[in-house]
Amino acid sequence: MAAPVLEIADLHIQIDDKPILDGLTLTVRGGEVHAIMGPNGTGKTSLAQTLMGHPRYAVTGGAVRLDGQDLLAMKPDQRARQGLFLAMQYPSEISGVTTANFLRAALNACRADGSNIPLKEFRDELDRVMQFLEMDPKFANRYLNEGFSGGEKKRNEILQMLMLKPRIAILDEIDSGLDIDAIKVVAKGVNSLKGPDFGALVITHYQRILDYVEPDFVHIMVDGRIVKSGRADLAEELDKKGYEWVRSELVRTGTVEES
């Protein structure tokens, strides 16, 4: 299969008639790691949720394609089966459904040939990935995210990503609330998928995680648009100078209006 391509072209979205994204354009290809950074409330999470198909967001303009197919015409489950994955900032707690049973159902749903994964194969793979992510095997039999700490939930998102092996993954603030050891484990998980068949969009408020998941491109998002793009050093510059620097820079160049 050809390397994946996620193309976001001039995307406009709204929630309850309030504009959130104002013409966002970005292309993520297999083999690339893109980071989107930006202050709170700028539309980063809305972008992630819209790409995955959350019904709360209304797309009012633009297009999104995954491998040339119209992503916006698909339901969330169809997007997942096309190889899109979103590691959520606030994963839901699902009572009564164990992580293992859920993952098996999800893997079976994503298998193209409609066959079920043999139980032993599934169990072996789950054990292997959990060990790799330094997770207590007991988590497999706990109810999905129920009573998990913030860090456990994030690790569980990465576990799901490694099991489902998506073509394009969006990681929404996967580093928030994690200590440095946990960030290293999460980064290890992301890096293990790196390759020509995998592209990632890492959404973050802080530069910290980018020390461990090295981005090929860094984009700064303000007011629902990408206002500046660059290489990894842009993240470091942003970290030193802060978002106010971007804002004043942009006001100076006339890219955004003074607030």
Place this chain on the structure above:
Amino acid sequence: MNSTAAISSQTELHALIRDRFGHEPDWSLSRRLRAATNWFALDWPRLERTPLQKRRLDAIAVYDQPPADGETQFINTGGLEMHLHNNVPVVRSIPEPWIQRGVIFQSLRDALDNSLVRQYLGSLLAEDSDKIAALNAALWQNGVFLYVPPGISETVEVVIQNYATSEVQALLSRNVVVVGAQSRVAITERWFNAGAAHKMLLAANTEIIVEHGAEVQYGAIQQCEKNAEAFIHRAASVAGDARLDWHIGEFGAGLIVSSHQSHLNQAGASTKSITVFFGSGQQHQDYTGKSVHHAPHTTSDMTARGVMKGKARSIFTGVTQIDKGARGSDGRQREQTLMLTDDARADAIPSLVIDEQDVYAAHAASAGPVDRTAIFYLTSRGLTEEEATRLIVHGFLAPVIDAISQSALRDEVWQAVERKIRE
């Protein structure tokens, strides 16, 4: 007397009862005649959230005798088992060793000479509370009498299966269960019928006497078709150190008005109840669970969990009553309902009626829609919305269904849930 449509007076109904039940012992016949008088005097049940006027119950030919659907076959299924078709016992099984140990398992009409039937029939459920109760008391067609003598410590497993064919207009049942001191019984009761264009009135009363130290598990699953308008009431008296567990699965019938009540009459009596219900389409379900603490150091624990979809409507009223003097008692209840559609509606109405200081009582109730964020989360991993909903319903019901200790019934409840999810 074949045509019963014309009955419009007490005299005519008395004549019908004499004709149909004249061979019964005097005490039974006179009870029926008394109830027939009440039938004309009383109103339909008044239920706060279940108005019955629109259901046109008076258009149902309640006097019609169901057609016989077979003759009794005495077979040995290895356990105690009775199948009633149109209230005619068509299968009856009671292994010889149980007979020798004094277990009695008969159709109720065959057991009218037993003094226990006379003592307990109508002892826990009123026959003059409303029109349905009076109708059932006047014209009950059959049911089951089970007597387990004291001191049987291995569990007596009992299956009671009730089925009605499409011709039936009214199925009127009575059951009496007496479990002697220190004995153990597990009952599984099933209700179903063949659907029909006309409505069927189902009225069933079950009275259970649990003697000192006995342990009874009473399981029931109701999967009637939507033409059934069902009124199923169960009441138990629980003696000292005895225990009664209710496991009730309610899935069928267009209208179901159902209750179970436990009277904890002596110290050490306890009851635990689990009700699982699932409404779909236009179903209307009105349940009441009642735990009544009459004596000190009694415990009750009531759990109800339901799922509503389509335009279904449910009410669960939980009542925990602790009388004055019932010191050291512990009564708990919790009700939760999950609604899968915007048009579904569920009310959980917990109430605690406490007349004694030195007790523990607690209730919790909730009814809410399925979490859309959770559905999004699950579908984002490739599960269809249907599959995601199924997982959430499973997760919601699993803690209570898996707590049903009667394993065959537990499996049937799961199957019924699966069927309702797909419906």
